[in-house]
Structure formats: structure tokens, C-alpha cells
Amino acid sequence: MAMWSLRNLLLWEALLSAAASGTQVHGQVGGSVLLVAERPAGFQVREAIWRSLWPSEELLATFFRGSPETLYRSRFLGRAQLHSNLSLELQPLESGDSGNFSVLLVDTGGRARTQILQLKVYDAVPRPVVQVFIAVSGDAQPPKTCQVFLSCWAPNISDITYSWRREGTIDFGIEPSGLFTDGQVLRISLGPGDKSVAYSCIVSNPVSWDLATVTPWESCQREAAPGKSSYKDVLLVVVPISLLLTLAGLLSAWHSYYSGKKQKDVCIDRVAPETENPLVALP
Template identity: 80%
Template structure:
């Protein structure tokens, strides 16, 4: 009896016209989602069938005359629960679970209703990484200001957006030219009054978000502290010294290369015995 009902439902599905993707449902990897089966109050469901439509059509759950069944061989086996209101719960979700799902319902009067839902599964956003880069001081720049570039990056994540927030404000309110590469890089000019001001990079997708906060003035080094050396002072010493050592090495290779070859040639010549002339032997007539 159950098999005959199932075949009748599949026949109903084959005869019904194609249904466009309906409402979109969003969730994240590791979570669960509830796909709601909606019908009018006067629609008394007698039989129902849930299908996954991508990448191939798979039977997930059925309802026949009060009996719920979810033990069908599919990629969701063990991760499916059919509730009494015929809504389908999936979880824990995986990255490849995105796709279209449909439910076919038949009421006690033989009327059929098909509903299609689109599920989109996102990865949870990890904590971003913010780096601070100091711009070289320009001619027109005040000696008491520091121009910095804040770079924000979230690893191995797609479909994300970047935004920035200054401490004590709801939004950054930065000019458009202050943002680069789709909001990943922010350029700000800091003064002595901004020593304790922090900036937060907010990374988000439709289902999750995270942020990282930095105080960029700490990276500004207009003057090295007593007893400490700034990275600029280190570069002024290390770079010329490296160039000097490289030039000395090249000069040594150029100078000693020919001399060494000549010396080896002289030693080899001293060790070889002098050649003696072989007497000519003439045949007697």
C-alpha cells in the first residue's frame, strides 16, 4: 500500500509543470536548517514527499497516512528529520549541501501542491587579520601626522564583504578614495590626538561576521624612543652594509679569479717533465 502511494506521488510529480525556485534559505556549515512546508489551512495533507534536486534528484523523506520515513539512501542519510508539520530539518550542514529542495503534498481531496526552496550554505567567517603599513612622509605632510594603510584579510573565505569602524563611531564615514580593493585596504591620516584611537575591520557574509581591532598609531615611528632603534634606522644601516659586502664579494671574485687560474697554470707547468726529443731512426740501405 505504501509503495503504491509512493508511486502515485512520483506520478503526480511527473505530471505537474516545473516549479521555479522559491524562497531562499540561508545557513552555515556545521549548523542546521529548517525547510518549511507551507500550505493553506484548508489543505489537509494526506501524503508528502521531500526531494533534493541537485546535483541529482534524491528522495529524502516521505509522509504517508500518518507515517514518517527518512531512512532513504542519500547524501543526507542520518542528517534528516521530518517534523509532524512536514517541515524538513537538515543538519549538521556541509559545504556541498547548497541546492534546491522540493516538497510535493497531496491532500485528502486529491489536490497537489509543490513547493521549491533554495538552500545556500556558507562557511562561518573566521577572525580577520589586520596589518598596518606606514606610508613614507611626503613633502606637504605635516611632521606631526602619520599616514597609514590598514590591510584586512580573511583566509579561505568567499562571498564576504569588508567594512571599517573607527572607535566611538557607528560607521567609519570615510571618503570613497580612502578605501581600496573592495574595502580591504583603508588609508587614514593620524595626528598626535589619535594615539589611542583604534580601528576595527569587520568581515561578514550573509550568516556570520567577525572583527579585528588595531591601534595604528603604535606603528607610527616618527622618532625612535631613547635606547631603541626604529625600523627606518635599521634599514639605513643594513641596506648599505649589504650592498658593500656584495660589492666586495664581486670584486674579490673578479680579482682573484684570473690570478688563481694563472697560478694553477704555472704550478702545473713546473710539475710536468721537460719533453726530450726522440732520435730519428733511419733505415740503412
């Protein structure tokens, strides 16, 4: 009888898939997430089915006649718990748990309701690394201002956003004109009055965030030398130019090779008829 009910519920779910609604849920690797089964007012649930739809279709949990069951051989075996309100809790989360899930609810009157949930599991954001690049003028006297590039990078992570704030001020906003590379690089100009000013790079994703703080003026005093350019500033300029020149050289070499090959093919086509005549036997 239970198997008959299960087959009929799966059929109901297929017929009602067009009426399904999608909900996005975020989770963190190592943590837990609750997939909530929403029930309309007056909807008295008699049977329920939780399934994983993507990347693989698996039966996760069922509720029949007041009896919950989660011991199905899915990738969530031992990590799924069906609560009394028919919401499904998954823990601990793994990076491969992202995907689509569905819950089918059937009430005592035979009405069915299907809900689709999209789970996205993120890694915890690590503490970013901030590097200070100093641009030094060629004047004999120490400069009155210090041009600084702050570069922020979070290792081994994806789906993150970068933002900056100037500590100790009410307005934490940074002018967009000073931001480069999707917010990873910040350009600022400092003077003697900014000796104690600190800047923080904040990296975040939908489930976590972290930051790193630096005081750029310290690097201005330590690394700037009159008449010389900081080696970091040189790298900031030279490396992109070197990459562009290398790419241009490769494109030029490819064009020369392609053009030479095309000319060679044309020459072969022209010479071929002439080299065939001496091979013709004379009468």
C-alpha cells in the same frame, strides 16, 4: 499500495514543476537548517515527499497516512528529521550540502502543491588579519600627520564582504573614497589627536561575522623614521608595479616570438621554390 501512491506523487510533481516557487535558505557548516513546508490555509496534508534535486536527485523523506519515513539511502541519511508540521531539518550541515530541494504536498481533496527551496551552506567566518602600512615623508622633522593603509584579509574563506568602522564614534561609516580592493584596504590620515583611535575590520557572510581591531597610531610611532620609507609601504607600491612589469615583459616576449615565427614562415615559403630547381633532372 504505498509504491503506487509514491509513483503518482512523483508524476504530480513533474506536472506541477512549472508552478513551483523558490525560497532561499542559508545554513552554516556544522549547524542545522530547517526547510519549512508552507501550507495554504485549509490545506489538509495527506501525503508529502521531500527530495534533493541538485547536485543529485535523491529521495529524502516521505509522509504517508500519518507515518513519516527518513531512512532513505541518501547523503542525508541519519542527518534528516521530518517534523510534525512536515518541515525537514538537516544537521549537522556539511559544505557539500548546498543545492535545491523540493517538497510535494497533497491534500485530502487531491490538490497538489510543490515548493522549491535553495539551500546555501557557508563556512563560519574566521577572525580576519589586519596589517598596517605606513607612508613616511622625507622631512627632517617628524610628520604632523601619518598616512596609513589598513589591509584586511580573512584566510581560507569565500563569499565574504569587508567593512570598516571607527571605534568610539557615533557615526561608524567610512567614506567610500578611502576604500580599495572591494573594501579590503582602507586609507586614513592620522594626527597627534588620533593616538587612541581604533579601527575595526568586519568580515561577514550571510550566517556569521567576526572582526579585528587595531590602533594605527602605535605603528606610526614605532615604524616611522624621518627620511625613510617603511618597508611595508615600499611593498605596497613595488609589488603591484613589479607584477605589471613582469606581465608586460611576458606579452612583449610572446609578441616578439610570434612576429619572428611569422617572418620565418614567410622566408621559408620564398626559399622553397628556389631550392627545388636544382633537384630537377636535366635531359
